[in-house]
Amino acid sequence: MKRGSANALLLEVNQMGTLTEAID
Structure with missing residues (x-):
């Protein structure tokens, strides 16, 4: 698993x- 992708x-x-x- 790539940490960059997860981040x-x-x-x-x-x-x-x-x-x-913000919309709420």
Whole structure:
């Protein structure tokens, strides 16, 4: 498993979660 890919995925999920919270 590549740590870079996992990190990028987590960052994307975090950004989406932040956007969702902002919309709410």
